[in-house]
Amino acid sequence: MSDIQAVNNSPSDEIDLVKLVKTLWQGKVTIAVCTIVFTVCAVVYALTAQQWWTSKGVITVGQYQNIANIRSQVTNLYAVIDDPSKINTILNSKSLFDNYITEFNAFDNKKAFIENNEIMKEYADEAKLTEQNKAQFIISWAKRISASELDKKNQPGVYLLSFEGTSSILAHDLLVAYSKDISNKVRDELIDALDAKILYSQQILxxxxxxxxxxxxxxxxxxxxxxxxxxxxxxxxxxxxxxxxxxxxxxxxxxxxxxxxxxxxxxxxxxxxxxxxxxxxxxxxxxxxxxxHIKLDHSMALQSVRYLQKISYPTSRDKPNRINIIMIAIVLGFIIGSIIFLTRKALAKFKEN
Structure with a gap:
């Protein structure tokens, strides 16, 4: 019985499809015009829409030699205190790395960078910000800065740094500048911790x-x-x-x-x-x-993390995806053109009846 139904239904389905194609062909002008309009609009949008590029870098825990310079400056502190582990805790590479990630993702640090960086100031000037939308400007840009773990299961402790900008060069320069700011902040916090340890030891003595x-x-x-x-x-x-x-x-x-x-x-x-x-x-x-005799250099370079992939210039644009935009516009134009034609045809038939 099911085979008979399939045979009976098949011709009618084919006839319906053929009828639909014939009907749409009658409205080819409407469909074509609608498709062309949508395609032109999509092309204009794709060519004029704000571009976004993402610069990236991959980091992990730093090595012992990365902080050898600051260890050499506190040799006398090792000779004075009874428990060297208290200094090693401060100079621990994993602790410095975790601090770097925390500071990198901290909203207050992003906010300070957006407000003080020269490139970001130019963005703000172009946007002609008022006090009302300044906060939204900062929030929207802060979302474009992130440090996220790549593969927690297979590659624990490996993080991807990213900064999204309006051009390849700007995205790269912004990520380099922000990473440098965070490195300096981690260095300052480390030196402050060592200064506090030195001061405490002096007070006890x-x-x-x-x-x-x-x-x-x-x-x-x-x-x-x-x-x-x-x-x-x-x-x-x-x-x-x-x-x-x-x-x-x-x-x-x-x-x-x-x-x-x-x-x-x-x-x-x-x-x-x-x-x-x-x-x-x-x-x-x-x-x-x-x-x-301990003299800590507050301007020294401190490499608190190790780069597995240095910050690079992005080679491809993230947004807008021009091909996808145009393809979607073509499909939407065809569908809407078809709907317009079929609606007009149905209304005309309704009036005749």
Whole structure:
């Protein structure tokens, strides 16, 4: 039964299709005009529409030698602190890379770049921005800047940097400039962290120094008082010369004799080097001198990431896709032309009936 229906339906379907083609052929002028109009409009739009090009670069975690220059500047800091891992955490390549990605995608950084970059200022001037649409201008451009992971499953830690501009050259120049700004920001944050670490170490050492100096002064005062008492006792006992067999366990060492005690008293009054009583003061002073010799270069170049593919000039336009626009226009023109003709024919037939 189904085979009979298929046979019966097939000729009618073919007849309907042939009729449709014949009917559309009758309206070939309307369809052609409509198609031509749509095609011309599409060509004009495709040729005059704003072009968009995307410059790209591929980055991953930097290598140890990329930050060797800044490590060499903080060698003295390694010699001072007890736990080098605290510095290694700051100088960790993965941490620097993650910070770079975070700063690259931060809206505030994009906003600052759009407001201050000379190329972006020209765009803003051409757009004749008012206070009302300035925010929208910034948001629309911020969306054209991104750092996204390429393939999290097969290539973790590999990111694609992109910046969309109105020409190949401008897209490239904008991405280079923005990447440089982010690198400088990461460098400044790194140096600020190291400066904070140096300052903290200096503060701890100075606090320890003050405490040890106070302890040393107390010991000096105590020793001076004991010497004065011993001298008075030695004078009373008539002990002028040191005993041959001295007992150093005595609190007041009168066995030294008045001559030695007088000399000891004079020397104690002249003591300036408190490390005699607190040897750790010498070590702390040496560490403070080490830290004072650290001079971080705030203008140095820091390569916080490694480029697997350097920022390049785009070779093909992203928008508009002229071929697609024209093809879509041709199809739309044909469809709308057909609809117009069929509608007019149906209305005419309706009027006749």
């Amino acid at each position: 100075r606090a320890n120094k003050l405490a040890l100096e106070a302890s040393a002064r107390q010991k000096l005062t105590t020793e001076l008082v004991k010497t004065k008492y011993a001298l008075d006792m030695a004078k009373s006992a008539g002990v002028n010369k040191p005993f041959a067999d001295m007992n150093n366990s005595e609190i007041f060492q009168i066995q030294l004799g008045t001559e030695a005690l007088t000399e000891k008293k004079q020397l104690l009054n002249k003591v300036k080097d408190l490390s005699i009583f607190e040897p750790r003061l010498g070590t702390i002073q040496t560490k403070l001198e080490f830290l004072s």
